[in-house]
Amino acid sequence: MPPSEHVFDPRALDVEGQGGAPEVEVESRLRPRSLDEFVGQERVLSNLRVAVSAARGRSEPLDHVLFSGPPGLGKTSLARILSRELGTQLHATSGPALERPRDLVGILTQLGRGDVLFVDEVHRVPAAVEEYLYSAMEDYSVDFTLDAGPHARVLPLPLQPFTLVGATTREGLLSAPFRSRFGIAERLAPYPVEELDRILQRSAQILGIGLDPEAARTIAERARGTPRIANRFLRRVRDLAQVRAEQRVSAALAREALAALGVDDNGLEELDRRILAVLVQSGGAPVGIKTIAAAIGETEDTIEDVYEPHLLRQGFVHKTGRGRVVTSAGCGAIGVDPRTLRGEPGLFS
Ligand SMILES: Nc1ncnc2c1ncn2[C@@H]1O[C@H](COP(=O)(O)OP(=O)(O)O)[C@@H](O)[C@H]1O
Numbered sequence: 132m133p134p135s136e137h138v139f140d141p142r143a144l145d146v147e148g149q150g151g152a153p154e155v156e157v158e159s160r161l162r163p164r165s166l167d168e169f170v171g172q173e174r175v176l177s178n179l180r181v182a183v184s185a186a187r188g189r190s191e192p193l194d195h196v197l198f199s200g201p202p203g204l205g206k207t208s209l210a211r212i213l214s215r216e217l218g219t220q221l222h223a224t225s226g227p228a229l230e231r232p233r234d235l236v237g238i239l240t241q242l243g244r245g246d247v248l249f250v251d252e253v254h255r256v257p258a259a260v261e262e263y264l265y266s267a268m269e270d271y272s273v274d275f276t277l278d279a280g281p282h283a284r285v286l287p288l289p290l291q292p293f294t295l296v297g298a299t300t301r302e303g304l305l306s307a308p309f310r311s312r313f314g315i316a317e318r319l320a321p322y323p324v325e326e327l328d329r330i331l332q333r334s335a336q337i338l339g340i341g342l343d344p345e346a347a348r349t350i351a352e353r354a355r356g357t358p359r360i361a362n363r364f365l366r367r368v369r370d371l372a373q374v375r376a377e378q379r380v381s382a383a384l385a386r387e388a389l390a391a392l393g394v395d396d397n398g399l400e401e402l403d404r405r406i407l408a409v410l411v412q413s414g415g416a417p418v419g420i421k422t423i424a425a426a427i428g429e430t431e432d433t434i435e436d437v438y439e440p441h442l443l444r445q446g447f448v449h450k451t452g453r454g455r456v457v458t459s460a461g462c463g464a465i466g467v468d469p470r471t472l473r474g475e476p477g478l479f480s
């Protein structure tokens with residue numbers, strides 16, 4: 132079943148109670164709607180602007196686009212923006228939803244000329260379905276098998292020219308032939324604090340929150356380079372302001388709300404600290420991802436996609452051939468004296 136048939140009424144999920152805007156609705160209100168509203172990622176945006184305007188000029192569909200990068204950086208937003216800028220329909224699905232070739236064919240035949248087919252988690256498209264995508268992407272045609280057994284016939288089914296926009300947190304898991312069929316491949320990088328600051332100002336304006344500049348900065352510094360996290364923190368900070376009947380969010384209030392969420396000054400949350408603790412417990416010896424996953428009760432994928440990038444970027448963790456090791460900065464981040472680790476000589480040099 133294509134996800135477009137999946138009817139979801141966000142009002143059924145009024146998690147904030149008292150008739151306030153539900154979280155899902157807030158998230159969609161905060162989504163940038165155009166390339167001009169999209170903050171940061173300048174190089175990516177300028178490449179997309181050129182490609183979109185050239186495609187429109189030639190009245191051709193945009194080349195297939197692959198967005199990669201950690202969760203919450205704006206991949207889905209950009210896919211939606213592209214279809215809006217092209218003035219065509221967006222059809223959204225995801226790798227795991229395309230279980231059988233027939234699921235894909237069902238969606239492909241609905242596409243109008245120049246439409247965008249957004250495939251989230253594109254690295255999880257099953258291999259059998261991937262084969263079908265190749266001809267769809269290259270020749271705008273798929274082979275459709277009619278009947279089964281000895282009477283089976285294969286008919287080429289022509290499609291409207293379309294643009295596949297894939298999003299992935301794991302570019303490395305995409306097969307080389309698949310990746311090479313995307314004419315445009317853009318990797319989204321974590322946002323610097325100044326850009327998260329601007330995103331927060333924009334979100335505060337949309338949500339009608341009085342946010343002191345220093346408060347925006349405080350949130351931005353702890354948001355791990357990720358707009359989705361920044362917006363989530365902003366909503367929690369707003370809750371505290373509301374409960375305290377404060378008209379504006381001050382830096383002190385922001386700090387207090389984040390501390391109550393278990394977010395420390397480095398932007399680390401409970402699970403990050405538990406990962407560091409596991410590495411400390413090994414006495415500084417490398418620990419495999421499987422062991423970490425078992426110890427903290429998370430999947431390996433979640434650790435690698437969600438938690439590890441920030442820990443690596445902050446220099447709290449090193450990746451080695453034999454596993455992950457905690458650095459002395461990582462020890463410091465959870466209040467452990469690195470000299471108490473047995474460790475390997477030279478590790479903390
Ligand atoms: N560049 C940006 N400018 C403004 N808001 C952004 C930006 N990127 C992401 N966001 C915010 O973060 C949220 C998550 O973005 P999304 O596109 O869903 O990320 P991804 O698909 O990469 O996980 C969006 O709803 C939006 O509010």
Ligand SMILES: [Mg+2]
Nearest residue numbers: 206207251298
């Ligand atoms: Mg997404």
